Structures are given as C-alpha cells and as structure tokens.
Amino acid sequence: MSDKISFSSDYTKGAHPNILKRLSETNFEQIDGYGTDEYCKSAAEKIKKLCNTPDADVFFLVGGTQTNQTIIDMLLKPYEGVAAARTGHVAAHEAGAIEFSGHKVLTLPSFPDSKELAAEEGKKPIYSDQVGKISAADLKALLDNFYGDDNHEHMVFPGAVYISHPTEYGTLYSKKELEEISVVCKEYQLPLFLDGARLGYGLMSKRTDVTIQDIARLVDVFYIGGTKVGALFGEAVVFTKVAPTKHPVPIIKQHGALLAKGWLLGLQFDTLFTDNLYMDISKNAIEMAQILRDNLESKGYQIYIDSPTNQQFIVMDNDKLAKLSEHVRYGFWEKYDGAHTVIRLATDWATTKEDIDTLMQYL
Secondary structure: OOOOEEOOOOOOOOOOHHHHHHHHHOOOOOOOOOOOOHHHHHHHHHHHHHHOOOOOEEEEEOOHHHHHHHHHHHHOOOOEEEEEEOOOHHHHOOOOHHHHOOOOEEEEOOEOOOHHHHHHHHOOOOEOOOOOEOOHHHHHHHHHHHHHOOOHHHOOEEEEEEEEOOOOOOOOOOHHHHHHHHHHHHHOOOOEEEEOOOHHHHHOOOOOOOOHHHHHHHOOEEEEEOOOOOOOOOEEEEEOOOOOOOOHHHHHHHOOOOOOOOHHHHHHHHHHOOOOHHHHHHHHHHHHHHHHHHHHHHOOOEEOEOOOOOEEEEEEEHHHHHHHOOOEEOEEEEEEEOOEEEEEEEOOOOOOHHHHHHHHHHO
C-alpha cells in the first residue's frame, strides 16, 4: 500500500459505508442472478421515479467502457458510426473499444480547440469552461456535409451522438446547449447518448442549470455513474423510453457487461438512491474541489481549465512536479511545454478537508 496521498482520480477508494453495510447484511442471502432480483427492481424503480420516466428501461452494467461499447453497439446498425467530441472518452481513452465492436467514431471539434483562443478571451492561457463539449452547430454541419455528399452511400453513416456530462475536462453542458443538440438529433432521427460516468458531480455543481429530469427529457439514453461516485463498481443505464432492441440482455452479455451476481449492482444503486445519498456524496466532492481550487489560486498556481466540477487542472513546473510525486499521486494530463506539465487533481465522494490540507503541504 502506497503511503502517498492520492488525488489521481475519483475511483481510488472502495465504496460508501452504507453500501458495504448492506452488502454485509445480505451476504448469505441466496439471490437470483443477472439482474432479475428484487434489489435491481427496487433500484430501477427509484431511478425511474427520480427521472420522471415511468416507461424507462433500466439496466445495471459492470463498468464505464463496457457500458459505452454496449450502448453504442445497441444503438447502431452495422454500417453506422457514432459522432463524438475528439476529446470524448470513446474517441480518446477507451483503447478503440468502439472500433473493436465494428463501429467508427466520427469526431467533432471540442471547442475551444486551442489555448490561443482561450488566451484571447481570458487574457491568460487557460481553457474556458466550454472545452471538451460539442456544439449543435458543428454537429449539424457534420450531418449536412454527410448527406450533401453524393457518395454518402459508400461512407460510414452517422447513427448516434455521444456526449459526456461532465466532460473529460470536468466541464458541463448548459440546459440550452443540451436542448440545441437534442433538436439537431431529432431533426436527423439520431439517438442522443449521454455518458454520465461522473454524473453526480455534474448535477451537484454550483454552476449547472441541468437536472437529472432535464437529462432524461432531452436524451434517449444515459447512464448514472457508480464506479466514480460511491459504488464499488457499476453503472446504471437508463433508456428513457424503452431499449432500442427487443432482446438487450444478450447484447449486454456479448460485451462482457452482464454480471452474474447482478444483485451486487442493484443493491449498490438501491442504496445510493435511498435518502438522496447519491446527490449528497456528490456534493461533497464539489465542495472539496472548490476548497482545493481556492487554495491553488491563493498559492499562485495557474489553473489550466475552468472546471466547475471535481476535476481540477493545473500547470506545474517539471522540477517541482518531480518533488511532488514523492508524496502525492496525481493524474498526468498533458505536456504544457518543455518545462511544464498539466496535471489533474480529482476530489471524490469521500475527500475530506484534511486531505486537502495534506495535499497543500506538498504544493
């Protein structure tokens, strides 16, 4: 076990004590598998009620990459691809999982795409809170250009649209932006899929005007992240009406996303959606992130991205970073220049003020 304090990601801890308690209490129960149990049914009903989607189909899958791959494969025909930001998880950090399933990722700009643009607007070389997102205008341009090409019958058809909220840069869509993207998707009859691996942290941000009910109204399918938000593992997939295929379970199983002991997922989400626990622990991550950011700015660190969620990004001198790595685990983000590196510091559902204080001793 490392003696370093970790801010490298938001899935470095186990699970909320309430979940561990219920797992222990039910450990010797004999429960039917593959999500057919009463815990999964109870969790699904709580989620449907919260989202105001009584006709939704809810499934519990094992992890984020399996979930993205499964949903996209379920949405697409064999000759179709998925439109996504070039910085989107499915395009950048899932080892080609979408392409492995036979579908192309059709990349869109994620604005602003340059530090120079952000520098002009903010007078310092940081990305604004728009980075990592797609725009309705760019999506419509991609679709217009595709169907305006007389050779499009020989090309990969855009068959669905993928967005993440929060994005990989910790930024958030506004309700207006989601509505605009939804309008374009409806115009072209494309399902809109929202990756909610860190959804709780987006919903609890002080700078959001988006609710989970808004998301359920504007997208066709989304998932509620558990792995990064208090669960041992697992994601809750919500098809806001019904699943797009008559037999979803075999597809989920083909992608290695169906857990035989499915009640372990259902029980966790049933706990997370009891007494507002999911939102409460997500709020903790946001509060700790704000304390972290205030401390970073007071010490003169350059904030690289204006993230309103639990992921904070700073530019660090490489020599100082080498010393920091002796005591702190952080997330490498990208090289800034020859002498500086961008790192990510992530708070989570269990981060404490004492953790922040310890981190700042080394910064």
